[in-house]
Amino acid sequence: MAPQHHVPRDGDRRLSGHRERHGATTPRAPAPTADTVGRLVRSLTAGDGPAGAGPEVRPVTEGGEQCAWWVGGRHVLRLTRDQGAATRARRELRVRDLVRPLVGVAVPQSVAHGDWAVGLAYTLDTRLPGRSGATQAVSAVGEADLAALLTGLREVPVRQAESLGVPRAEPRSLEELRAAAERAAGQLAAEDEFDPANLAQLTADAAVQLAARTAAAVLVHHDLRGEHLVVSADGRVRGVVDWADAVLGDPAEDIAGLALSVGAPAAVRAATLAGYGARPCLRGLWLSRCDAVIRLADRLAGRDDSPLPPLRGQLRRAWESILLERVTELPGDD
Template identity: 35%
Template structure:
């Protein structure tokens, strides 16, 4: 067995039937989402997650401890998934797994029309809580420090990708015009001056990870395996590809982030989306093309100056 993706549903069922937390009979459905994890929905009430890479099995425990820390902020506790248990799978090479309560609602990727002003309010509360989270406690848990954002590298990568996409006629004219309006030609065209503030970040926010109810209220933020301590622009970027650059900028400003941090977050979203699309179209990447194009469109929304 080289990786978790080769774990058959029958084996997962065998594990779940041995767990006292799981009601019997067990109903199991493999999820199409997961990325770095293979995921099963269990009885429509639980989620079984198995990391594809098992090189560092401490990550699941660290994630649980981090979620417990964030949940201490009662204002957003309902948005943080509950981990039912973490364990080792003896019949599957002792692979580590985590069992979570399933978040209610639907992801904003599947239902972008469900996003409302209440979504924005909840995202403000969420980002504010992360900004106030005790960084040193998270660091002691082993939460890593993220890489420093290099504006020049982002712009160079974005422009290179844009040139290839344009030369190969891989962007519609309307999309091309929009991209050219918002992607800077050099760092001097963009104010990303900012403090060295470091906060706790989710660091993998995207539409598949933000869940909302019918009224637009956020019901949960899932998959914290990439959480890190770093520049808040990482999460602003994630919001931009999830709910659009306009709402992402409004959320960040309401939280109290500077114009420079907001600009850097939008630059990251736009640059990364262009690079990912270029990789799909010209380098054989298996990213879903439709998803990357949708994220690029959201990230390239025009934003009112603060």
């Protein structure tokens, strides 16, 4: 099985909805040319390849916060194009080292890193064997892998993560998100894309009950899309990539990310295996459902140019039925 390391495209980034925006308005450097990348790769892999020419280098994507290039069959080179992205890329190296022994799945290893231009970071990473979770289904055993991931993230010492520069993120208001989703659902109904009656399950009182608890902040990957899950042919989750947006915050955000990526039932089962109770599971479920409705409405209204099929797939997966659908009385402590 050919190894894969999944690098997000511009459109993919808009699917997450959780990106830190540090540096988003700062000027971006031009994309590095093939010659620039070739010289950098040869300096990092001297002697590799035929006649010392270095390994084959092929572009993965250009634009956005990073450019990415395949380097031979075992590595991927990522280069940032603005100061904010460079800061996150440098922090990501520290975060990966912190979580690697805890999360139970593989995390890319940087074999070389530095600056490819003044203030702009690069990292040459190992490629993890497997396929993208966007194209490879996760099995029941893979759900246990996801549970180990969520368990490991909760075990990361908060103070240690803060010492590495991981920022805190305030929990989102589910009440505000619900109101936005109701408006978006009306737009989708006009396009025959969604039945607004589905949102009736999330009442105003339920949204209040599912408010996040700030004391429960843990390390959150914050972008658990399918493209960032590395899945083997038998459905095992073998790795997780792209830790640049990790924050200390609401664990329901990662449950929501999994609901959008692998489906609501699998996400809730994984979270339950990880020890999360009804409140964070339901909160994550409704975060994902509201997000999916809002993002698809934005796309159809021309406010976003993300590709439609992934957005429709997210909507379908987030609204898959689970046993724990309605908010009733929730226990006081999870």
